[in-house]
Amino acid sequence: MVAERRAPPRQAPGTGVRVLAARINARVVANGSSLEAAFAAFPPPPDRDLGLLRELCYGSLRWHHRLxxxxxxxxRRPWDPVDPSLAALMRIGLYQLQWMRVPDHAAVAATVGAAEAFGNMRAKGFVNAVLRRFQRERESLAARLSGVREAETSHPDWMVGRFRADWPDDWERVVEANNRPPPMWLRVNARRIARAAYLETLDAQGISARPARKLPGAVLLDRPRPMETLPGFTEGLVSVHDAGAQLAAQWLAPEPGQRVLDACAAPGGKCAHLLESCPGLGEMVALDVDRDRLAVAAGELERLGLEAELICADAASPRAWWDGRPFDRILLDAPCSSLGVIRRHPDIKVLRRPVDIAQSAAKQRRLLDALWPLLASGGRLLYVTCTTVREENGDQIRDFLAATPSARDNGAEFPQSRQILPGETNMDGFYYACIRKAG
Ligand SMILES: C[S@@+](CC[C@H](N)C(=O)[O-])C[C@H]1O[C@@H](n2cnc3c(N)ncnc32)[C@H](O)[C@@H]1O
Incomplete structure (x- = not known):
C-alpha cells in the first residue's frame, strides 16, 4: 500500500515573522534580556521581513504596558500560558490592530496562524477570541483606559512618578515623546566631506533631509532608513548619531595638541565625533570596561579613518591603567538609567527597576571621584548622561561640587549645565555639565 502524503497546513502570510517577534518580545519581558540581545539570540529572518519584525518588536514594547x-x-477566562511567547503574541496581535497599517483581517489571520505554529490549539483559541473581541469592543475599551495610569501612559507607574517629581511642568510631554518612534539623525564626517556636499549627495539619491541649525555636522532625515543604505556609509562619510549626543563635542571643545580622555567610550560615537571635529588633537585615550563594546568602537573608528588609544579597563580604578600624565579634557559619558532614550530603546520601560537609579548614581559618583585627579589644572571635565533623572544629573553634580573644592572654586562661568528632555528640538534626552578645574 502506498502511504498517503499529507501536504503541510498552509500558513497565513507573515506567520513566521510573528512567531519570531513573539519569541523576541518574550525574551525581553520574561527573561529580562535587552531588545538588542534578544534580536541577536535568533537567526535573522529573510531581508524582506526585517522591517516588519522591527516594527512588531519595537512597537509592542513601546506600548507594552497598555497592551x-x-x-x-x-x-474572559483566566489564562496562564506556560510559554511566555504566547502571551507576547497576544500583545503583538493587539499592537497591529491599533498602530499598524496591516488590514485587520490579515493581522488576525497571521497572528492566529502564529499561535497555531507554536503547536498550541488552546492558545490559538484564546488569541483568536481576544483579537476578535478587541475588534468588537475597541471603543468601550479605549474609554476604560482612563484613570489607569500605566495603561494610559504605557509606562510603569514608578517611572511616571519620577518624571512627575523631577519635571512637574513637563512630565506629560516627556511621556508623549517616549512613546513616539525616534527620528534618524546623521553626523557627517567633517574629515571626509562637507555637510553641504553630503546633503547634495542625499538629494541626488532622492533622500530628503535637512541640516541642524546649531550643530555643524548634524543632518535630520525626513524618514528613517537602514543605515547601511546611506550613501558613503561603508566609506565612513557618515554615522548615525542623535543630535543630543552631538552636543558633547561643542561642550568639551578640545583644542589642537590637547590630551583627551574618553572614560566611557564604547561604542565610540562621541569619541569619533571629537576626533572628526578636532583633527589636530594631541592624543585621544578611549577607555571602556566592556570588551565587546570596545571592539565595536574600534570598528567604528576604523570605518571613519580615525585613531585613538583604546584601553579596556575600569575607569574608576585609574591605578591599573593611567600613566600619570594629566588630561586637558575628560569626557565622562557615564553609565546611567537611560530614561532619556526610551523612544529609541522601548525595552527600558520594561527592564528598568526603581533600585537601578540609586545604583547608577553611586557608580557615577565613583567615576567622578576617581577621574577628577586625572584632570590638569585649568582643564575641563564634561559629565554626560542620557537620562532625565535629577538624582543622576543636577543633584549628582551639586553634591560632587560641594565635596570637591578644586571643582567648586573655578570661576564664575563654570559649571555650565543643561538638561535636554526627550523630544526637545527632536533630540534624545541628555544632561550635560561642564566643570573646570581650578588652576
Ligand atoms: C553611555 S555609554 C557610552 C557611550 C559612548 N560614550 C558613545 O558616545 O558611544 C556608557 C559606557 O560606559 C561603560 N562603562 C560602565 N562602567 C564603566 C567603568 N567603570 N569604566 C569604564 N567604562 C564603563 C559601559 O560599558 C558603556 O559602554
Whole structure:
C-alpha cells in the first residue's frame, strides 16, 4: 500500500515573522534580556521581513504596558500560558490592530496562524477570541483606559512618578515623546566631506533631509532608513548619531595638541565625533570596561579613518591603567538609567527597576571621584548622561561640587549645565555639565 502524503497546513502570510517577534518580545519581558540581545539570540529572518519584525518588536514594547492591560481586560477566562511567547503574541496581535497599517483581517489571520505554529490549539483559541473581541469592543475599551495610569501612559507607574517629581511642568510631554518612534539623525564626517556636499549627495539619491541649525555636522532625515543604505556609509562619510549626543563635542571643545580622555567610550560615537571635529588633537585615550563594546568602537573608528588609544579597563580604578600624565579634557559619558532614550530603546520601560537609579548614581559618583585627579589644572571635565533623572544629573553634580573644592572654586562661568528632555528640538534626552578645574 502506498502511504498517503499529507501536504503541510498552509500558513497565513507573515506567520513566521510573528512567531519570531513573539519569541523576541518574550525574551525581553520574561527573561529580562535587552531588545538588542534578544534580536541577536535568533537567526535573522529573510531581508524582506526585517522591517516588519522591527516594527512588531519595537512597537509592542513601546506600548507594552497598555497592551498588557488590554489583554487582561479582554480575556474572559483566566489564562496562564506556560510559554511566555504566547502571551507576547497576544500583545503583538493587539499592537497591529491599533498602530499598524496591516488590514485587520490579515493581522488576525497571521497572528492566529502564529499561535497555531507554536503547536498550541488552546492558545490559538484564546488569541483568536481576544483579537476578535478587541475588534468588537475597541471603543468601550479605549474609554476604560482612563484613570489607569500605566495603561494610559504605557509606562510603569514608578517611572511616571519620577518624571512627575523631577519635571512637574513637563512630565506629560516627556511621556508623549517616549512613546513616539525616534527620528534618524546623521553626523557627517567633517574629515571626509562637507555637510553641504553630503546633503547634495542625499538629494541626488532622492533622500530628503535637512541640516541642524546649531550643530555643524548634524543632518535630520525626513524618514528613517537602514543605515547601511546611506550613501558613503561603508566609506565612513557618515554615522548615525542623535543630535543630543552631538552636543558633547561643542561642550568639551578640545583644542589642537590637547590630551583627551574618553572614560566611557564604547561604542565610540562621541569619541569619533571629537576626533572628526578636532583633527589636530594631541592624543585621544578611549577607555571602556566592556570588551565587546570596545571592539565595536574600534570598528567604528576604523570605518571613519580615525585613531585613538583604546584601553579596556575600569575607569574608576585609574591605578591599573593611567600613566600619570594629566588630561586637558575628560569626557565622562557615564553609565546611567537611560530614561532619556526610551523612544529609541522601548525595552527600558520594561527592564528598568526603581533600585537601578540609586545604583547608577553611586557608580557615577565613583567615576567622578576617581577621574577628577586625572584632570590638569585649568582643564575641563564634561559629565554626560542620557537620562532625565535629577538624582543622576543636577543633584549628582551639586553634591560632587560641594565635596570637591578644586571643582567648586573655578570661576564664575563654570559649571555650565543643561538638561535636554526627550523630544526637545527632536533630540534624545541628555544632561550635560561642564566643570573646570581650578588652576
Ligand atoms: C553611555 S555609554 C557610552 C557611550 C559612548 N560614550 C558613545 O558616545 O558611544 C556608557 C559606557 O560606559 C561603560 N562603562 C560602565 N562602567 C564603566 C567603568 N567603570 N569604566 C569604564 N567604562 C564603563 C559601559 O560599558 C558603556 O559602554
Amino acid at each position: 498588557a492591560h488590554q489583554v487582561k481586560r479582554l480575556l
